[in-house]
Amino acid sequence: xxxxxxxxxxxxxxxxxxxxxxxxxxxxxxxxxxxxxxxxxxxxxxxxxxxxxxxxxxxxxxxxxxxxxxxxxxxxxxxxxxxxxxxxxxxxxx
Numbered sequence: 001x002x003x004x005x006x007x008x009x010x011x012x013x014x015x016x017x018x019x020x021x022x023x024x025x026x027x028x029x030x031x032x033x034x035x036x037x038x039x040x041x042x043x044x045x046x047x048x049x050x051x052x053x054x055x056x057x058x059x060x061x062x063x064x065x066x067x068x069x070x071x072x073x074x075x076x077x078x079x080x081x082x083x084x085x086x087x088x089x090x091x092x093x094x
Contacts, residue, residue: 059065 061067
């Protein structure tokens with residue numbers, strides 16, 4: 001093995017540069033891009049939440065439409081419409 005350690009006049013390529021420098025730079029760039037995308041997505045979700053808060057509160061709040069008591073017949077009709085839509089979507093998907 002000592003013969004392999006002797007100095008020779010050859011070109012040595014340092015491939016460790018790829019994972020030490022290049023991959024580190026690529027990871028930093030990807031982190032910046034993903035961070036910007038996540039920040040934009042967060043701003044979009046917050047804006048959508050603020051825009052939808054009023055209508056959702058009017059439906060689900062203490063005085064909202066779904067907070068009221070409903071008759072049993074209304075619920076049965078709602079379920080029949082839902083099942084009809086489900087069957088129609090199954091039939092049309094074939």
